[in-house]
Amino acid sequence: MSTMKSVIAHYSEAVLPEQRGNPLIEALPVQLSDHDVLLALSHFPELDEHIRWNAPAVVREQYVDRIKQFRCPQGNYIECYKYISRALRDGYFSRNPLKSSTVQYLHYYKDERPDIEPVDGYFQSCADTVTIVGLSGSGKTTMLEQVLSYFPQVIEHVNYKGAFPGFHKQVVWIKVNCPYNASVRDLCEAILGALDNVLNTGITIPASRNGSLARQIAQKIKSSFLGVLVIDEMQRLKFSRTGGENTLIDFLHEIVDSLGVPLVFCGNHPFDETLTKKLRIARRAESGGYMRISSPEYNSSDWQTFVNYLWPLQWTNIESPLTSELNEKLFILSKGNIGLAQAIYKRAQMKVIGSGNEMINCAVLASSTPPLSSHSEEFINEPIPGTQGRRKLATVIIPKAVEHQHPLEQKVSAPGRDTVDKISVIPGDLNRPQHTEFLKVITSVINNLDHYLVQVEHPGVIRSLAQESSTYSQLKRYGLLCTDPLNE
Known part of the structure; x- marks a missing residue:
């Protein structure tokens, strides 16, 4: 998650007439077009060509970690951005700090307000709830955090239309996790701590009694003009006979x-199934929008855009162009899961950098699949996107814990380098040694291939023999065929 962003308010007139004159709304960033959303939420780490071709392996391995920062927004980012932006404006609409109804709202808790109706009428909430559900690793939390990071977390108000607006700080959003035990108190303390953190007001000691703590939270939320409360890990909420989850939902x-204050629920499947068990809760949970994040299909623009922007981020000293075979292999291994695909690509580069052969191929990708993620029950049961009811792209068997099947970590000094390189044994990759007894010999040949080619006495013999039928005997006659590699 990005660090807290605080800005001085700059006001832009609201689009809707009924929202004009509300400093909370007019201080928000202007609404973006779909194209501008994708540009604003993307991040492509810089690839330093000098580092790639000249830096030692130990340096390039650290640069590979930049892949974790890679962000290529999918089409659903636009929908999420619109839900959050709409939720903020709708929630702030009824809390205009310049209206008497808001003044009464700030000073009285719940039903304790006086019978005297303000000039602008009683406070009426316009807030809704947005729910985002998806498979673990599908990118929903990353998407949500990217969208939230576009909005400043705190806006400081000094002068609105020539006068002080009556309040100083506006907290646009905070994000907390649902407690493991569905405890209202734990959630209250998490919200209180998050508000203290962004407001930089010091630690507030939670009240000992739950009723007093709820009042404490309410007053903190009101006075900070919290725009939207995001609660992640909502799959932890499971309704049971104890009723604790119902108490949390009621809160x-x-x-x-x-x-x-609008809410945004974010959780893994089966949080959506949990919601459907309670009609009242389900209806409220999707009042402001519902999104089910799934992995893109292979032929979708989301996947093809993602992989074509990701693949050039190579810090290997051999350029491995993106082919349709590699593209499809990465898709099948990850099942289109964006987070897993990035992890596979990162691990693939880490595996080959410094090995003496830094080419990335299908075998390297297959051996770089995270064993725990790829063998989880949830991932195994998830079908490859786009293959339901039709022929699958391919059948892939991922070896369990590949890196542990061959625990060879022999270190050799590669010619012309000042660092100690590693030898990677990757099952199924014919471009790399598969047997330990060939390691030193094959590595030496690979590292000195140019030198050996120069020493060939008959430079045109290979080309000419390609047209003949007795190729092997002719190669042996020229002394170019090795029949005893361990002794010659």
């Missing part, structure tokens, strides 16, 4: 109804 609804 969250209180935040929406009484405090007017």
Whole structure:
């Protein structure tokens, strides 16, 4: 998650007439077009060509970690951005700090407000709830954090239309995790800690009694003008006979109804199945929008754009162009899971850098699949996107814990280098040694291939023999065929 971003308010007139004159709304960033959303939320790490071709392996391995920073927004980023932007504006609509209804809202808790109705009427919440669900690693949390990072977390108000607006700081969003035990108190303390952190006001000691703590949270949320509360890891919420989860849900609804703060639920499957068990909760959970994030299909623009921007991020000293075979292999191994695909590509480069043969091929990709993720029950049961009901792209068997099948970590000094390189044994890769007794010999040949080619006495013999039928006997006659590699 990016670090907290605080900015001084710059106001732009709201598009809707009913939202104009509201400093909370007019201080938000202007609405982006679909194209601008993708540009604003993307991040492509810089590839330093000098480092790639000249730096030792130990340096290039560190540069490979930049792949973790790679962000190529998918089409669903646009939908998520619109949901968050709409939720913020709708939630702030009924909390205009310049109106008397908001003044009364700030000073009274729940139903304790006086019977005297303000000039602008009683406070009426306009907040909704957005729910985002998807398979673990499908990129929903990354997407959500990228969208949130576009909005400043804190906006400081000094002068609105020539006067002080009556408040100083506006907290646009905070993000917390759902407690493991569905405890309201644990969630309250998490919210309180997050608000203290972004407001930089010091640690607030939580009240000992739950009722007092709820009031404490309510007042903190009100005074900070919290725009949207994001709760991740909602799959931890499972309804049981104890009823603790219902208490938590009721508390969250209180935040929406009484405090007017929109919620964003984010969770792995089967959080969506949990919601459907309670009609009232399900209806409320999707009032502001519902998204089910799934992996893109191979022929989709999302996957092809992702892989074509990711693949050039190579810090190997051999350029391995993206072919349709490599593209399809990475897709099948990851099942289109963007997070897993990035992990495979990163591990593939880490595996070959410094090995003496830094080419990336299908065997290297297959041996770089994270064993725990790829063999989880959830991942195994997930079909390859786009193959349901039709012929599959391919059948792939990923060896379990490939790197542990051949625990060889023999170190050799490669000619012309000042660092100690590693030899990678990758099952199924015919371009790399598969038997330990050939390691030194084959590595020596690979590292001195240019030298050997220069020493060939008959430079045109290979080309001419390609047209003859007795190729092997002719090669042996010229002394170019090795029949005893261990002794010659």
